[in-house]
Amino acid sequence: MNVFRNKRGERVGRACARGCVSASWLAALGAASIFLLAANSAGAADDRFDRTKFDGLGGFQPVTNDAYRQECGACHFAYLPGLLPARSWERVMDDVANHFGENLGLSTDLSNALREYLASNAADKVPERGPAVLLERLDPDRTPARVTQMPLIARMHLVVRDVLRTNTHASVQVRGLTNCDTCHEKAAQGSFALEHTVIPGVTKVVRPGGQF
Numbered sequence: 001m002n003v004f005r006n007k008r009g010e011r012v013g014r015a016c017a018r019g020c021v022s023a024s025w026l027a028a029l030g031a032a033s034i035f036l037l038a039a040n041s042a043g044a045a046d047d048r049f050d051r052t053k054f055d056g057l058g059g060f061q062p063v064t065n066d067a068y069r070q071e072c073g074a075c076h077f078a079y080l081p082g083l084l085p086a087r088s089w090e091r092v093m094d095d096v097a098n099h100f101g102e103n104l105g106l107s108t109d110l111s112n113a114l115r116e117y118l119a120s121n122a123a124d125k126v127p128e129r130g131p132a133v134l135l136e137r138l139d140p141d142r143t144p145a146r147v148t149q150m151p152l153i154a155r156m157h158l159v160v161r162d163v164l165r166t167n168t169h170a171s172v173q174v175r176g177l178t179n180c181d182t183c184h185e186k187a188a189q190g191s192f193a194l195e196h197t198v199i200p201g202v203t204k205v206v207r208p209g210g211q212f
Contacts, residue, residue: 048129050193051186060130060190065117067110077179080190081121082131083147089118091143130192148177160199 051059060082063069072078081089093115096104106114123131137151144150148157157177180187186196 046194048133049191050196051189051191054129057127058129059192060128061121061126062188062190064121065114068114068117071104071106071110071114077181077187079147079180080187081118082123082126082128082190083134083150083153084122084144085124085135085138086119086122087143088145089122090115091145093118128190130190147180 047053047058049059051062053059060080063073063078063080069078084092092099093111096106096111119125123135134150134152137155138144139151148154161177180192183199184192184197186193
């Protein structure tokens with residue numbers, strides 16, 4: 001069994017055939033921790049992702065349309081309209097017969113109603129601070145078809161993606177980014193603040209001074 005120590009000679013982990021924490025796993029954890037903390041201190045505008053800030057205009061508007069919540073939430077987290085600009089939602093709704101390989105089978109009336117709801121509550125149509133932050137990094141000539149294609153969202157999840165992709169440790173309970181509320185505990189309420197973020201099986205508390 002190998003014992004790993006830091007530069008001060010302190011024991012930080014060990015490797016063995018079964019049941020022990022590997023150096024690579026510790027490194028991945030450290031990378032995720034550093035990334036998430038750095039995101040808050042390096043201009044990730046955490047306050048603007050917090051629904052309770054700015055007199056209720058922080059974060060994002062929660063979903064208010066029952067039909068959208070029912071239709072989209074049946075398969076994955078019902079993405080808040082403010083996570084994408086109106087042109088992106090138009091792109092999504094233009095192809096409901098091939099929604100990432102699946103025919104949603106929506107009636108014309110329902111499709112039109114969802115299109116109107118999403119477009120009128122999109123990132124470029126609402127006063128909340130969260131959508132404004134996302135749009136700051138989005139080229140006006142780009143039309144992302146997925147929430148994870150929004151530049152800031154993609155950048156903030158780079159290390160997390162790497163940790164999930166390269167580690168098969170049994171404690172890691174998240175394997176993708178489809179369901180926001182798995183890690184963002186108040187996503188449905190419109191808050192993506194760092195203090196409301198926990199990656200099950202990887203981090204215990206994700207906040208400055210928290211435990212990992």
